[in-house]
Amino acid sequence: MLQPTVDPADALAELGRIRLDETSLDEMLRRIAELANRSVPGTRDVSVTLVRGQTSQTVVSTGELARDLDEWQYELHRGPCLDASASGDSISVPDMAAEQRWPAWAARARSAGVGSSLSIGLPIQESVVGALNVYGDVAHAFDPPAIAVAEGFAAYAAVALANAHLYDSAAxxxxxxxxxxxxxxxxxxxxxxxxxxxxxxxxxxxxxxxxxxxxxxxxxxxxxxxxxxxxxxxx
Missing domain, CATH: 1.10.10.10 (Winged helix-like DNA-binding domain superfamily/Winged helix DNA-binding domain)
Structure with missing residues (x-):
């Protein structure tokens, strides 16, 4: 299992020092994804999904693997990141080999070398939702402490996105x-x-x-x- 290279507390403290009014949304999300990738135990790749109406897109990712697996869900119109976006819940796929909710997508993830995933809903406002997606190499990569760390990063992403939406609405x-x-x-x-x-x-x-x-x-x-x-x- 991949071990974190950055202490989660240090990473979250770094995010807390970033002023949202002095940083672009893309840059903020990129920092969140990068630090989550380096801080959440067992993580191979991280991405952020945004859903506006019927349109879904990956706005940032730490690698092509995460982007490809996200986009495969968009093509199927089914998958954990879409369900997490819609519900605002944290959805875990502990073992791709045993996954029955999204078997076609899980098979593709498994063939790409992904053993487990975690998608955390980002409730932003009524017409825009999203998810922080974390992918792991092996099955059962994310234990409860790792999930808690990932949810901490998701909270920062939700705040950044909500602030950006409020700014756009005000402008x-x-x-x-x-x-x-x-x-x-x-x-x-x-x-x-x-x-x-x-x-x-x-x-x-x-x-x-x-x-x-x-x-x-x-x-x-x-x-x-x-x-x-x-x-x-x-x-």
């Missing part, structure tokens, strides 16, 4: 709000132009913009932007 919301504010500003400019030309109220100016929008099948914002651009050209 998207901010962009949408900025776009809405830009749209509102150009509509107010267009209303001002119409009010000056027609000596009408703000409500009447917006009614005219709305009618042009309906007649031309364009957004009010686009109608307003065209009117403002025309006014600028004529100035």
């Amino acid at each position: 998207t919301l901010a962009e949408q709000m900025q776009e809405a504010m830009r749209g509102r500003a150009v509509i107010e400019q267009a209303k001002g132009i119409i009010m000056g030309e027609r000596r009408c109220s703000p409500e009447e100016a917006f009614t005219l913009l709305s009618k042009i929008s309906q007649d031309t099948n364009r957004k009010v914002r686009d109608v307003a932007a065209a009117l403002v651009a025309k006014a600028v050209e004529s100035a």
Whole structure:
């Protein structure tokens, strides 16, 4: 059985010192996978699976073996990493030769020289889930203490992914709000132009913009932007 080259406590402490706001998600996940590979007793390869809707992908792996075995599960639409992703549970395959839940995948893993595996669910949020996958050379490679260590690394991966999702969501919301504010500003400019030309109220100016929008099948914002651009050209 492969012995760890890094003390798990030291590895987890190293991860704890990394600032998520100063490290890319890919780099953070790569460090988690590498340190797990070097710290969890019995580990040959580690990967991280992400599932968005119907799409599954391996975002990081410490070797082609883990990536290949992950992708074989994606092709079959069945396997421990997918089940762990869906449930958030830790799913152990202690002996590939005796595995009955996913026999086709287990046979492929066994032919690749993998005797056991462990997939730990990473509940991130409703539309994105994942798993930390650990592969071992021999059967029964992961005893309870090793599983506990792997779950510690999975917790860091879950936090990193959840923070990244929150950041992306916040950035998207901010962009949408900025776009809405830009749209509102150009509509107010267009209303001002119409009010000056027609000596009408703000409500009447917006009614005219709305009618042009309906007649031309364009957004009010686009109608307003065209009117403002025309006014600028004529100035």
